[in-house]
Amino acid sequence: MGEFELLARVRERLPPAGPRVRVGMGDDAAVTVPGGATATSVDAIVEGVHFRREHADLAQIGHKALATALSDLAAMGAEPGEAYVVIGVPPGLSEDECMETIDGIAALAESTGTTLAGGDVTRAPALSLTMTVVGHAPRPEMLVTRAGAKPGDALVLTGEIGGAAAGLLLLEQPELSDAMGEGTAERLRARQLEPRPRLAAGWALARAGATAMIDLSDGLGADAGHLAERSGVGIRIDASAVPLANGVAEVTAAAGLDPLPTAVTGGEDYELLAALPAEGLTEAASAAGEARTTLTVVGEVVDGEGVEIRLPGGRLLEPGGYDQLS
Secondary structure, X not given: OOHHHHHHHHHHHOOOOOXXXXXXXXXXXXXXXXXXXXXXXXXXXXXXXXXXXXXXXXXXXXXXXXXXXXXXXXXXXXXXXXXXXXEEEOOXXXXXXXXXXXXXXXXXXXXXXXXXXXXXXXXXXOOEEEEEEEEEEOOHHHOOOOOOOOOOOEEEEEOOEOHHHHHHHHHHOHHHHHHOOHHHHHHHHHHHHOOOOOHXXXXXXXXXXXXXXXXXXXXXXXXXXXXXXXXXXXEEEEHHHOOEOOXXXXXXXXXXXXXXXXXXXXOOOOXXXXXXXXXXXXXXXXXXXXXXXXXXXXXXXXXXXXXXXXXXOOOEEOOOOOOOOO
């Protein structure tokens, strides 16, 4: 397999470029005409750290690489635009296997309206994918950061959490699926292997007045902490209000774990956590429904600092989560 032959095959498989792209993959650099404001994020996944090839096929790995990057754009309320991918190719990975990985990326790019505008390939000791994604908004102030939450804001969560953590348990301990139907188990595994970035919900929450927003990659507790720190506020979460994905209770019980701590600290759900003025909740819930997700009030923003997660009965849960370097 040669680098240039592989890149030529990649270009043949890509969906058409979006309207902002004037020169896409195949030249020394992409040329775009974005207009308005842009949001750019870089994300990487590495074999043995973020995924295991015995748990996921190559198309799923490609999908997850782009999905996790696009989730950062969702958290800004940005419209997806362009993506750039660097693939680290390990010994033994064939050209056809590389293309299977690209197919997973391309399928999600097409379904989300993202243009794969460039990238690179290199040799690597393990399979790795590094994605750079660029999102757009008409004006800079329409993009939502982590830094705008204010005391009195409600804290809201899209969808349900715990599914990815339960899915990982099922991948590592397949016998746990005996505690539920295969359909439920498959949906939980998909939450881990093929996450869906909440792009429409992020756009809708931004338009509904979200003052701060973050995607749940490291876990509800840890990511709430990032939002609290950047905004200079305290966050209080009612754990009993946090919606858990169907099947989480069964999987965790079978594994001898408590479902709430597992869901709150598990990470990789890629739902959105947002702060909203109380008067905007009705509009936000309606907008979330139009984006085909639910919106649940799980807490509030207060004066102070840090995150307090209160369990049923008044006990406090340590707001931990995943740390890339620990």
